[in-house]
Amino acid sequence: MLAADQPALRVLVLDNAPPMSFRDEFGHLTGFSVEIARAVCSEMRVNCTFDVTTQSAMLPAMSQGKADIAAVGLLETPERRARMLFAKPYYRSMSLWLARPGVAPGRAGVRVAVVDGSVQEAYGRKQGWEMHVVATHGELAEPLLSGKAQAVLAPMITAINLQKTEAFRQLGLATTVIQAPELSGDAAFGISPFRPELQKEINAALDRIKRNGTYDRINSRFLPFRVS
Amino acid sequence: MIAALKSIQAGRAFALLAALFLVAFGVAVVLLALDQQRVVDATSRLQEQTVPEIIRFQRLARNLEQLRQEGERIFAVSSHASRQQSMFVVTLIASHPSILEHPGAAQLARETEQFLGDVVRQAATDDRRPATRYDEWQRIAARLGMQVDDVSVQGINQANSDLVVATTAMKLARYKLMIALLLVGVFLLVFMVLVRRHLIYPLQRINHALSTLSADRPAPEFEASTMLEIQAVEESISEHHALLIQNEETRLALEKLANKDGLTGLTNRRHFMQSAEVELQRAQRYRRPVTAAMADLDFFKKLNDTYGHAAGDAVLRAFADLVQDTLRQSDLVCRYGGEEFAFLFPEIGPAETEKLAERLRVRCAAMEVPLPDGRSIKATVSIGLADASECPIEIALKHADEALYEAKRLGRNRVMVSCPPEPAVDSEPDTRTASLF
Known part of the structure; x- marks a missing residue:
């Protein structure tokens, strides 16, 4: 003690x-x-x-x-x-891919919003994705709303919070669980x-x-x- | 083994018993401690592993219940956005590792997710569609409810095996405790019985034997004891008893030696005076007749001079034998000194005593004492009698001596009776003094 x-x-x-x-x-x-x-x-x-x-x-x-x-x-x-x-x-936890239906991870021209220093950022970098990096989880919605990014890769609980705002829901994004060992557990x-x-x-x-x-x-x- | 037990040292026997007891009791304590450790292990496993596991099942049940609630919400709300939000939570729960690690729950959650996903997609195009599928949802919801129950019970049951282990160990421990207590009881009983049988009883026997030990009684007999210490004490007691008897015999021999005249074997003067004193007091107390006498061998000095001292001694011994042969058992006699003898005749007065003395005188005169050289010699005796019933022994003997002198003066080889003393006034104190002693 x-x-x-x-x-x-x-x-x-x-x-x-x-x-x-x-x-x-x-x-x-x-x-x-x-x-x-x-x-x-x-x-x-x-x-x-x-x-x-x-x-x-x-x-x-x-x-x-x-x-x-x-x-x-x-x-x-x-x-x-x-x-x-x-x-x-x-x-x-696990990581969720939120994007318009049909926008699959890794597709060319898709910019993914991620938090700086997160496992999601490390994963995207490894995959060679185009990324829009933000400093905090609270800033993840803005790039999608403004069109700077077309998808977001976020921890499960952060995604729950994103879904709470009406403006974000209006984007009509589909949710996919990314089954990668480094993104969940x-x-x-x-x-x-x-x-x-x-x-x-x-x-x-x-x-x-x-x-x-x-x-x-x-x-x-x-x-x-x-x-x- | 039996033969070895025939005789054993008490200290070793009890040490052996104590060691056996310690070993048996130690084993029982170790067994009990092991059971206790099993209980401790089971309860700590319950706390460290099983309880968290139970809580994990409770959380899984809570998530399944949440799944059902979100499903109900999808059917209850009319806003597409709310349905989508609920559907999002449904997806998360169905994909969450906590659900996936339980096969039954994972399967059902996947079905629920697919069904509700269908419903939400259909509702996006046609708002009335969900109502038509509500019956179908009710069946899935019922299955979710059952799964919640199953998972809850499954969680609670996790504790059962730990509890069974703990209960079994406790029961075993109880039996072992009872056996251990029984063991203690039996050992104490055996110990007490052995102490009583091999120590207390023998000690009581020894105490009894010692308190009644005497040369007058036979040697105490002991039952054979197995304890060497007890055997040693009992042997010592027997030896002590033999010693007591030997001492008593020595004492009696010494007493005889002290009271006898060495030459004639008659009592000596000192012992005669003690015995006569006692006899006289008894006679005077009961007013019984009693007579004292003095005897002296005639011309003994001349006999000594003529035949030698050995012949004189032979005559003295022969006269002593004659006296013992002639007198009654109760009469007292002693060698008073030289060739002089003193007598006390209880229960007869001077007249009767005179007949007895006369018989002694006659037999003495008829006696022939053979000498080693083949010759034989004769001797006569003069006797003086005096009544002793009313005076001390010394006075009675003095009167008898006076009568003896008179017999000598009148020519020897005769019996003379002292004249009865005048009942004079001045003789009273003497009588009283005599009766006082």
């Missing part, structure tokens, strides 16, 4: 990736990942301070030890594994490579909140179905 008088853990979060991490109407950070991180901190009986970052800035910050925990749903990739540690997964928090001792504590805290109902309440609050 970490003592209560230890310095607060520095937790990195995104602030424009609803419903995973965002600011509510009062400007407070919240969302599925943020609340899970809060619950884990409270289970570990440590204070946590939240620092806002972006998907692309997150990995360098972690590898340099500028933060202890990255409270972002991260799929494990070799690149990430080389630069930080992973906690136990806290949900299972277990999503977990990142842990600083300088704090390996945190891994055990965080995993135990995750186990406890999954058992005591805290996890399911947070799930119901932010997401339409169980994502574990």
